[in-house]
Amino acid sequence: MMTTMSYNIDNTGHCYIPAPAQLPSSVGQSGLGLTIGGPNMSSPGGGLMDYGHHPVQHDHPDTKEGIEELCPVCGDKVSGYHYGLLTCESCKGFFKRTVQNKKVYTCVADRSCHIDKSQRKRCPFCRFQKCLDVGMKLEAVRADRMRGGRNKFGPMYKRDRARRLQLLRQKQLSRPQCQAPVTLNHNTGGGTGGEVGSHFLAALHGVPTTAHIYSADGIKQELIQIPQLSSSTSSPDSSPSPGQQPLAASQGQHFVTVSAGPPPPGQPMPTQQPPHAQTPGAPTATTIHSPVGAPDLMKWVTAGPGATSAGGGAGTPTAMSPKNGAHFHYEGAPSTATGSLSAGVTAIQLTTGAVGKIPALIREFQLSAPDDKDWQSQLFGLLQNQTYNQCEVDLFELMCKVIDQSLFAQVDWARNSIFFKDLKFLYYKHMGGSAPTQTLLMEMLHAKKK
């Protein structure tokens, strides 16, 4: 039986094809006239990675350990990222020729030919179908045939690489003995000093960010930082849609302590400001007490722009003690708040003269905060995972992880707060899913006042 299947690309770059392939935008403006087809074939998966590019670098540290990525199409050795994913050199060439030359293949069988290294030449129809099925991207083939340079998939490759490396690392950590000392160094993010901030933003958007691992032989590799969010199941290469909820409640969420800038008019207390209520650039301090046995450095961690500096505005952290549990004192007109974390107990003292008559909204915030013990045990677990089976531990990396954890928890908490839900409702109602503008937000506030 001979079967064919066709797809077309319209002038907007959309391709109509009965396969889970990405749609081309750069491959011709008119119909491609390509005839393809085949069964839904799944990637063989397996293996982890081979960062070598052509020619394949067989002396890469990963391949040294016998871990080698196989081409998801034919099972041959991958030579690098090609058209959206790690493939071998021959499938790269095959895919390129097929798309560039607008090849039309037919399958003489039932569109379910097995494709492997020895049989990949037999049925180009099924081979190309498998290329599409595993995710090779038509739009990565350049219509103008321009050589060199980079395309839009660069960041995706980076994230995928990082994800794979983290999987590899998790695999290594699960081994009974530490096989190779690994020093963890947090990525400085191009020297902007914004790594923690970028992780925070990544959490807001539900996308993983990367850090770097330096293996014992000095080779820099990437470590992905996947926000620990219960509802975030997006793959590294998927971007959140405007209507997507990147964050949701997760276990162990806890808003540790945050001191922020001066309270907005009408706000009675600057105690636990939800992140979404903070103004950009406002001084933010995150204070965390380490679990028993963690390095001393962990006892006192601050994060965010102006965390320990004087900051601006009427309300600034005036005292922060790194010893015997973190402690901060917040002074902001017209009231002050003091928070402390020590010996596993989080205490928020309100010294406004309004103790006993805390505004209902703040009480609600406090009540909605998850159990402190949950948070601590989660943090302890994180640190255990980080230090267990590691011959060498980078304290800075640990600090960053703890900060990340707390920031993600803050975001979780904020998103689950009544205010955030309220805001989301309004913005869906008004915008139908697109981001609210400043003007729109003002309108909403006015509407609420009325």
Added chain:
DNA sequence: ACTCAAGGCCAC
């Protein structure tokens, strides 16, 4: 300067 994913070349 280096990286690496594009396209190109050419022996098979």
Added chain:
DNA sequence: GTGGCCTTGAGT
């Protein structure tokens, strides 16, 4: 037509 190697050039 295939696939290994080379050249290119934007991004880092």
